[in-house]
Amino acid sequence: MRFDVVVIGGGLAGMTCAIRLSEQGKRCAVVSSGQSALYFSSGSLDLLAQLPDGTPVEAPLAALPALAIQAPQHPYSLMGAERVATLSDEAARLLHRCGLSLQGGSERNHLRVTPLGTRRATWLSPQAIPVTPLEGELPWQNIAVIGIEGFLDFQPQLVASSLTQALGIKAEVAHMHLPVLDRLRNNPSEFRAVNIARVLDLAENLTLMADEVRRLAGDAEAIFLPACLGLEDDKPLAALQAAVGKPIRVLPTLPPSVLGMRLHQALRSRLQQLGGVFMPGDSVLRADIDAGRVTGLYTRNHTDIPLIAQHVVLASGSFFSNGLVADFDGIREPVLGLDVDSRTDRADWCHSDLFAPQPYLQFGVRTDSQLRAIRHGEPLSNLFAIGAVTGSYDPLQQGCGAGVSLIGALHVAQQIAAQEEQP
Numbered sequence: 001m002r003f004d005v006v007v008i009g010g011g012l013a014g015m016t017c018a019i020r021l022s023e024q025g026k027r028c029a030v031v032s033s034g035q036s037a038l039y040f041s042s043g044s045l046d047l048l049a050q051l052p053d054g055t056p057v058e059a060p061l062a063a064l065p066a067l068a069i070q071a072p073q074h075p076y077s078l079m080g081a082e083r084v085a086t087l088s089d090e091a092a093r094l095l096h097r098c099g100l101s102l103q104g105g106s107e108r109n110h111l112r113v114t115p116l117g118t119r120r121a122t123w124l125s126p127q128a129i130p131v132t133p134l135e136g137e138l139p140w141q142n143i144a145v146i147g148i149e150g151f152l153d154f155q156p157q158l159v160a161s162s163l164t165q166a167l168g169i170k171a172e173v174a175h176m177h178l179p180v181l182d183r184l185r186n187n188p189s190e191f192r193a194v195n196i197a198r199v200l201d202l203a204e205n206l207t208l209m210a211d212e213v214r215r216l217a218g219d220a221e222a223i224f225l226p227a228c229l230g231l232e233d234d235k236p237l238a239a240l241q242a243a244v245g246k247p248i249r250v251l252p253t254l255p256p257s258v259l260g261m262r263l264h265q266a267l268r269s270r271l272q273q274l275g276g277v278f279m280p281g282d283s284v285l286r287a288d289i290d291a292g293r294v295t296g297l298y299t300r301n302h303t304d305i306p307l308i309a310q311h312v313v314l315a316s317g318s319f320f321s322n323g324l325v326a327d328f329d330g331i332r333e334p335v336l337g338l339d340v341d342s343r344t345d346r347a348d349w350c351h352s353d354l355f356a357p358q359p360y361l362q363f364g365v366r367t368d369s370q371l372r373a374i375r376h377g378e379p380l381s382n383l384f385a386i387g388a389v390t391g392s393y394d395p396l397q398q399g400c401g402a403g404v405s406l407i408g409a410l411h412v413a414q415q416i417a418a419q420e421e422q423p
């Protein structure tokens, strides 16, 4: 099977790269073995929230020169501040073309309210999430935080007490009881955000839910609910808001994340509309490499029929997604045997303080400044690596996971398009 580009991994990085290339008329295939980090994410996308030395970042683009000094191997430093600035805007436009309505911009971070009721700096957030400016407050002084009876993946008490403590606002807690959820509630392993959303998204359940939310909200000015609504889009939330007559925002729950899944679904739909091929549940097992080029990829489902492409993009994620594997002897990239930046001594992989930055989070496939992947010390001419499989950054401490994935994906898409234009 022949394609212009084969992407290994259908997370944020891989899908974005394939979408951009498909928009430019390339025939792309994405092979993706399992659920990506999006299914476990907050739904907000981080660009840069903190420098490696711990300095909080208010304006991500303005902080790039300082980042380049502190972390010269960071993917943003390799790409250069100017390119990161251009591509961060392009990323926001691409997400918009996918039908996603996001708030925020790359000039200045905003704060999103977390499921713990604390606030965390981020770049782009779904409209449904409550956010504040960096120095600002929520627009309401009296909020009802309403959980769902028996649903353990969201704790309204935590949210309410943190909001009261941090912002000095009144936050009342309540739990809705909705008989339509009784069947799910009887089986705790099924009583998860996504399954609840499948029930609550049904138009026939709107009145029942609106009546309960309105009753519990009392005189609150606004309502926070767990994100168990709106699997496909914000329409069920908008309908609920209209029926209740008050602003309603949702907070991420424990995974699976409805907000993250919605992001994935929007990317997947866009790719398929553009004619891209998505192969879920398949896994690239090995590759043929000849004269510094990847010449064929072999997958579990296509066995001995290779996928052949001009260019290959590795976007297989980090340890979480098996893009990197930790063995007794060291860290390895399992599909192509690429060079990995890591630490030799296992004792140096983790920090004993659980809350300290963890060294293993910075491990990843080595690349050059074009993000071509390096094997045996040399870049492979048609293989690029993007997103969480690459290293030299800490998505958690630096709050830059989604930005590195999106901007790296667009950087590589541009290189591939430029190479193909050459005679």
Ligand SMILES: Cc1cc2nc3c(=O)[nH]c(=O)nc-3n(C[C@H](O)[C@H](O)[C@H](O)COP(=O)(O)OP(=O)(O)OC[C@H]3O[C@@H](n4cnc5c(N)ncnc54)[C@H](O)[C@@H]3O)c2cc1C
Residues within 6 Å of the ligand: 008, 009, 010, 011, 012, 013, 014, 031, 032, 033, 034, 035, 036, 037, 038, 040, 041, 042, 043, 044, 045, 046, 047, 282, 283, 284, 285, 315, 316, 317, 318, 320, 321, 322, 323, 335, 386, 387, 388, 389, 395, 399, 400, 401, 402, 403, 405
């Ligand atoms: C639990 C968790 C939550 C996070 N939350 C946030 C957040 O809220 N905001 C934020 O900005 N960042 C977050 N991050 C950081 C995150 O790493 C990036 O934002 C980004 O989503 C990573 O995307 P990716 O495409 O590089 O990798 P992934 O999302 O990990 O996707 C890699 C994909 O490749 C597939 N794959 C792996 N090997 C193969 C193979 N051999 N063949 C085929 N497919 C393969 C995997 O199954 C997976 O689907 C989170 C990370 C984790 C782990």
